[in-house]
Amino acid sequence: MSTATFDVAYDAMDAFNEEATELLRKLDVGLNDLSGADEPTRSTLLRDMLRWLHTLKGAASVVGIDDVRQYVHWLEERMRAIQEGKQTPESLVEFASGLEDLHIIVQSRRKEGQAPKATKLLVAADESPAPSVTKKQNAELLRLRPEKVDALHALVGELVVTRLQYDAIARRMMDIRDQSNDLADELRAFGTFCAGLRKGMNPRSHAELLVRLGRVSESAASAARGTTSITREIGLLEAQSSSVSTSIEESIRELRLVPLGTFFEDFARIVREAARETGKEARLVTEAGSAEIDRSVMMRLRDALGHLVRNAITHGIEPREVRESFGKNPSGFVKLEGQCVRSRAVIRVIDDGGGVDIEEVRRKAVRLGILRENEALTEDGLLDVLTQPGFSTRESADGLAGRGIGLDVVAGAVRALDGHIEMTTRQGVGTIFTIEVPVTASTGLGLVVTVGDYSFGILLTHVERAIRVDPKDVHSVFDRDAVTLDGSPIGIVSLARLVGLSDTHLPTARSPAVVLRMGRQRIVVTVDDVPGDQTLIVKPLGRAFAAAPHLSGAAVQPDGSMLPVLHVPALFARASALKAVGVTAPAHRLASIPGQTTQRQRSILVVDDSMTIRTLLRNILRTDNYDVMVAHDGKAAMEALANMPQCDLVITDLEMPRMDGAELCHTIRRSAHAHVPIMVVTSVGGAAEKRRALEGGADAYIIKSEFEQARFLDVVARLSGKAGRFG
Numbered sequence: 115m116s117t118a119t120f121d122v123a124y125d126a127m128d129a130f131n132e133e134a135t136e137l138l139r140k141l142d143v144g145l146n147d148l149s150g151a152d153e154p155t156r157s158t159l160l161r162d163m164l165r166w167l168h169t170l171k172g173a174a175s176v177v178g179i180d181d182v183r184q185y186v187h188w189l190e191e192r193m194r195a196i197q198e199g200k201q202t203p204e205s206l207v208e209f210a211s212g213l214e215d216l217h218i219i220v221q222s223r224r225k226e227g228q229a230p231k232a233t234k235l236l237v238a239a240d241e242s243p244a245p246s247v248t249k250k251q252n253a254e255l256l257r258l259r260p261e262k263v264d265a266l267h268a269l270v271g272e273l274v275v276t277r278l279q280y281d282a283i284a285r286r287m288m289d290i291r292d293q294s295n296d297l298a299d300e301l302r303a304f305g306t307f308c309a310g311l312r313k314g315m316n317p318r319s320h321a322e323l324l325v326r327l328g329r330v331s332e333s334a335a336s337a338a339r340g341t342t343s344i345t346r347e348i349g350l351l352e353a354q355s356s357s358v359s360t361s362i363e364e365s366i367r368e369l370r371l372v373p374l375g376t377f378f379e380d381f382a383r384i385v386r387e388a389a390r391e392t393g394k395e396a397r398l399v400t401e402a403g404s405a406e407i408d409r410s411v412m413m414r415l416r417d418a419l420g421h422l423v424r425n426a427i428t429h430g431i432e433p434r435e436v437r438e439s440f441g442k443n444p445s446g447f448v449k450l451e452g453q454c455v456r457s458r459a460v461i462r463v464i465d466d467g468g469g470v471d472i473e474e475v476r477r478k479a480v481r482l483g484i485l486r487e488n489e490a491l492t493e494d495g496l497l498d499v500l501t502q503p504g505f506s507t508r509e510s511a512d513g514l515a516g517r518g519i520g521l522d523v524v525a526g527a528v529r530a531l532d533g534h535i536e537m538t539t540r541q542g543v544g545t546i547f548t549i550e551v552p553v554t555a556s557t558g559l560g561l562v563v564t565v566g567d568y569s570f571g572i573l574l575t576h577v578e579r580a581i582r583v584d585p586k587d588v589h590s591v592f593d594r595d596a597v598t599l600d601g602s603p604i605g606i607v608s609l610a611r612l613v614g615l616s617d618t619h620l621p622t623a624r625s626p627a628v629v630l631r632m633g634r635q636r637i638v639v640t641v642d643d644v645p646g647d648q649t650l651i652v653k654p655l656g657r658a659f660a661a662a663p664h665l666s667g668a669a670v671q672p673d674g675s676m677l678p679v680l681h682v683p684a685l686f687a688r689a690s691a692l693k694a695v696g697v698t699a700p701a702h703r704l705a706s707i708p709g710q711t712t713q714r715q716r717s718i719l720v721v722d723d724s725m726t727i728r729t730l731l732r733n734i735l736r737t738d739n740y741d742v743m744v745a746h747d748g749k750a751a752m753e754a755l756a757n758m759p760q761c762d763l764v765i766t767d768l769e770m771p772r773m774d775g776a777e778l779c780h781t782i783r784r785s786a787h788a789h790v791p792i793m794v795v796t797s798v799g800g801a802a803e804k805r806r807a808l809e810g811g812a813d814a815y816i817i818k819s820e821f822e823q824a825r826f827l828d829v830v831a832r833l834s835g836k837a838g839r840f841g
Contacts, residue, residue, distance in 0.1 A: 130173050134182075134220050137170045138213075139379060145210060146382035149397040149445055160197040167193060185216055210386060217383070284348045291345045294338035301331040367554055370409050374402035374452040374459070377412050381423050385448055388427035395445040396431050398423075402452040407459050408554040411531060415461075415551065418527040422463040422547050423448055425521070430467030430545055440542065442466070454553055457575045463547040470539040475499055488715075490741050492732070497537040501525040532573065532666055534632050534683050550633055560650035560669070560679065563628060563641040565610045569677055571650050571669050576682040578629040578636065580644050585622055591818050594730065595620060597638055599629065601769075602724065603797060603818055605689065606638040612685050613664050632686050639685070652679050664688065690729075716834045717741045717758060721751040721766040721778065722795075727818075731765065731795070738827055740834075748773025752781060761790050762834040768796035768803060776803075779810035791833040795821070 144163045148156060167190045174183040192209050305327050312320050378400040389396040431437075431446035438444055449464040476491035479499045485491060491499065499505060501521045524547075528535045533551030552575055560571040561580070587597050588606060596603040606627070608620055620640055627640045652667040653676075666681035718740050720731045732742045743758060745751040747770040755761055764782065768775035779792055793814040794807045804815050814829050830836070 130179070131220075133173050134170060137166045137173075138217060138220065139376075139382075140166050141213060142382040142386070143379045143398075145206075145213065146386060146398045148206070149395070157197075160193065164190065164193050164197065182216075182219055185212075185219060189213065189216065207390075210390070214383075214387070284345075287341070287345050287348055291338070291341040294334065294341045298331065298334040298338045301327070301334050305331055367408070370554065371406035372409050372412055374405040374407055374454075374461070375400055377407070378402055378450040378452065380416075381420065381448075381450060384420055384423050385427060388424050389431075392428060392431075393433065394427060394431050395434055396427050397445060397447055399447050399449040400451075401449065405452050405454045405459065406553070407452075407454070408552075411459070411551060411554065414527060414531055415549070418524040418549075419450070419461070419463065421521070421524050423450075426463060426465035426467065426545070430465040430469070432468050436468075457553050459551055459553045461549045461551075463549075464544065466544040469541040469543055469545055470496065470500075471541070472496060472539075478505070489736070490743075492742065492744050493537075493539065496539070497521075497535070500537070501535075529681075529683050532575075532681060532683065534686075536633060548633075559647055561628065561647050562645045562677065563609065563626075564643040564645065565608075565613070565615060565641055568613075568615065569645075570609070570613070571652075571677045571679040572628065572630070572682065573650065573652075573679065574647065576630050576632060578631045580626060580628050581638070582624055583621075583627045583638065583640060584624045585620070588620060589819050591730075591821055598797065598819070599636075599638070601797060603727075604629070604636050604638050606640065607689055609639040609641050609685075612639065612688050613680070630682055630685065632682055635686060637686060637689050650677070650679060715739060715741050716762040716836050717743070717760050718763045718765060718830070718834065719743045719745065719751060719754055719758065719761055721745045721748065721764065721770070721775070723747055723767065723770045727767070734823060734827070735830070738830075740830070740836075747771050748775065748778035748781065751778055752785070755782070755785075755787050755790075761787065762836075763791050763793060763830060765793045765795055765830075768794055768798045768807060775812075776806045776810045779807060779812050783811035793829065793833060795826075 141163055144159050144166070148159055151159060167186055171183050171186040171190065174180075174186060189209065189212050192205065192212065196205050196209065305324070308320075308323055308327055311323075315323070378398075382398045385396055385398040388394075426448045427446075431448070432440075432442075434444045437446065443466075446466055449462070451462040451464060453460050472491055472493070475496060476485060476489075476499075479485040479491065479502075480487055480489075482502075482505065484499055484502055484505070501524070505522070525535055528549055528551060531551045533549060535550075536548045537545065538548075539545040552573070559574045561574060561577050563570055563572060581599075583597060583606065588595050589598075589603075590596070591603040591605075595606050597606050598604070606620065609628075625640055625642070626644045627638050628644065630637050630639060650669040652669050663684045664681055665678050667679045668676040669679055671677050718735055720728055720735070720742060721744070722728045722731070723746050728744045728746070732744055735742045743754055743761075745754045748766070749772045751764065751766065752773075755764075764778075766775040766778055770778075773781070775794055775796065779794075782788065782790060782792060791813045792811060793816065794812045795816045795818060796803075796807075797818045798804075799817045799819070807815060813833055816826060816829070
C-alpha cells in the first residue's frame with residue numbers, strides 16, 4: 115500500500131491525542147445517530163464508523179500504544195458484525211459499553227503522557243489523513259495550542275490598551291497645537307498694538323521692541339506650524355495603527371472561535387450515558403448552522419450545559435412504556451439549538467419529555483420554606499425556585515442529575531458570563547431552557563456613563579440606546595416609575611440607586627438615560643452624563659470585590675486608571691428586588707371581618723406579553739390573597755383556562771402576538787367560560803380600541819398610564835365576586 119509521509123512539527127503523542135479526541139467524538143455522534151435512522155442512513159453511518167475505528171487503530175499503531183490498538187481492533191470486529199447483520203439485540207449495547215471503556219483508556223494514556231516511538235506520522239493514502247496535519251487545496255492548515263491563542267489574545271488586549279493611551283497622547287497633542295495657534299494669533303495682535311505705541315516711545319526702544327516681538331512671533335508661528343504638521347502625521351499614524359490593531363484583534367478573536375455544532379456533538383456521550391443509566395431511550399439532536407462561539411465561553415458553559423442535558427434525560431424524558439401510553443415516540447430526544455445574534459449567542463436545551471411538575475416543585479418549595487403553604491407557583495416563578503441553592507425535587511443526590519445542588523450552578527455559570535437564562539415548560543410536551551451569553555469574553559465596545567463623581571462602563575451588548583428623559587415623561591404604572599417607549603411602559607430607576615450611591619432620586623430636569631436590555635426585559639437607568647463609547651478590555655476583580663455583584667470587572671483607561679464595568683444581569687436583579695419590596699396592599703384593604711363567613715380564594719388569570727407587567731400584576735394580586743395564573747398571549751390563555759378548575763376573572767392586555775386581547779374576549783364569550791368576567795389593562799387608550807374590546811365582551815377597561823392600585827383592586831374585587839371590600 116502506498117503511503118504519504120507528513121513531517122510533524124510537534125510531538126507525535128500530541129498529534130495522536132488530538133486525533134483520538136476527534137475520532138472518538140465522531141464515533142459518539144455516529145452511535146447517537148444510529149437510533150431511529152432509516153436503512154440507507156444506518157448503512158452509511160456503520161461504514162463511516164468502521165472507517166473511523168480503522169483510522170484510530172492505525173494512529174495508535176504508529177505511536178506504539180498497543181493496548182489501544184488491540185481494543186480498537188476488538189471494537190472494529192464488533193462493528194463489522196453489526197454491519198453484516200450478525201448482531202444480537204445486545205450488540206449495540208455491548209459496543210457502546212466498549213466505546214466508553216475506550217474513552218477511559220485513551221484518557222488514562224493522555225494523563226500518563228506516554229512518549230512516542232516515532233517522530234513522523236505515516237498515513238495510508240486510502241485513509242483519512244490525521245486532522246492535526248493535512249493538506250487541502252495545496253494549503254497547509256496549522257493547528258495552534260489553545261493556550262498559545264489565549265496568550266496572543268492577552269497580548270492583543272495590552273496592545274489595545276496601548277492604542278488607547280496613544281489616542282490620549284494624540285488628543286493632548288491636538289490641544290497643544292490649538293494653544294500654539296492661539297499664542298501666535300495673540301502675538302500678532304500684540305505686535306499690532308505695539309506698532310501703535312511709536313509716538314509715545316523712544317524711536318530706538320520702539321524699534322528694538324518690534325524686532326524682539328517679531329522674533330517671538332516668528333518662533334510661535336514656527337512652533338504652531340510644527341505642531342500642526344506633527345498632529346497631522348500623528349493622526350495618520352493613529353488611524354493606521356488603529357486599523358492594524360483592530361485587524362489583529364479581530365483575527366485573534368476569530369482564532370478563538372469554535373463551531374457551536376461541534377461543541378454540541380460532544381454531548382452525545384452524556385445523552386447515551388444518562389439514557390443507559392436510567393433505562394430510557396434518548397438521542398441527541400443538534401442544530402447550530404455556522405454559529406461560532408469563543409472557546410473560553412464554551413469551556414465555561416460546558417458543565418452547565420452538561421447538567422441541563424443530564425436533567426433532560428433524568429427528570430424530563432419518560433420511560434418507554436410511559437411514552438407509548440401517551441402516543442409518543444418510544445425514543446425521546448434532547449435538542450441543542452444555537453444561533454448568534456450580533457454579539458450574543460443564544461443556546462436552547464429542548465427535550466420532548468413530560469415537562470416540569472409545577473405542583474411537585476411547589477410542594478418541595480413549601481417544605482424547604484421557599485414558598486408559603488398557601489402560595490401558588492406559576493411558570494414565571496418556577497425558574498426562581500428551581501435555581502435556589504440546594505433545591506432539587508429528588509430526595510437524594512445521584513450521579514446523573516441534581517447531585518444535591520439543583521440548577522443553581524447553571525444559573526451561576528451563566529450569570530458569571532454576563533448572560534441570563536429563561537425556562538418554559540409544558541406538562542406532557544417538554545421543557546426549553548434558553549441561555550443567552552456573549553459570543554466572546556473580556557473585550558468589546560462599551561458605553562461610558564457617569565453618576566456624580568463616578569464613571570462606569572457598560573458593554574454595548576446590553577445597551578439598546580441612549581435617550582434623554584424629561585420629568586414630565588415619567589408616569590406611574592402599577593405604583594412604579596415608568597416611561598413609555600415604542601408604545602410600552604418601561605420601568606425607570608436611577609443608576610445611582612442600583613449601584614448603592616447616595617443620590618437615589620430621579621432627576622428633576624431633562625437628563626440623559628440608557629435603555630438596557632437583557633433578553634426580553636428592558637429597563638431605563640438615568641445617569642448624569644454619557645461621555646461616549648470606547649473599547650473595554652475587561653479584567654477580573656479580586657476577592658475584595660466579592661460583595662459588589664453589580665461589577666463584572668474593570669477596564670484599563672488611557673491614563674492608567676481603572677474603569678469599573680457594570681454587570682447588567684445584577685442590575686436587573688436589583689431593579690426587580692426594588693420593585694418587589696414596594697408592592698404592598700393598600701392601607702384601606704380589609705382583612706377578615708369578625709363574624710363574616712370565610713370565602714374561598716378567588717382565581718384570576720393574567721394575560722400579557724410583557725414579563726414585567728405579568729410579574730407586577732401577579733404580585734399586586736397575591737398581596738390581596740388572590741390565586742393567580744399567568745399567560746403570555748391569547749392562545750396560551752385559552753389553554754390555561756382549559757386547565758383551571760375555577761376562574762373568577764381574566765385580566766388581559768390588548769396588543770399581544772398570536773391572539774390579541776379583543777380576539778381573546780370574543781373567544782372566551784363563545785367558549786365554555788363565557789360567564790367569566792374580563793378586565794382589559796392596556797396602554798392603548800383610543801376610543802376605537804376601547805369600543806372594540808367592550809363589544810368583544812370586556813367588562814372593564816383600564817389604561818396603564820392611569821393605573822391606580824387601590825382602584826384596580828376595587829374593580830377586581832367587584833368583578834371576581836370577592837367579599838369584604840368597600841367600593
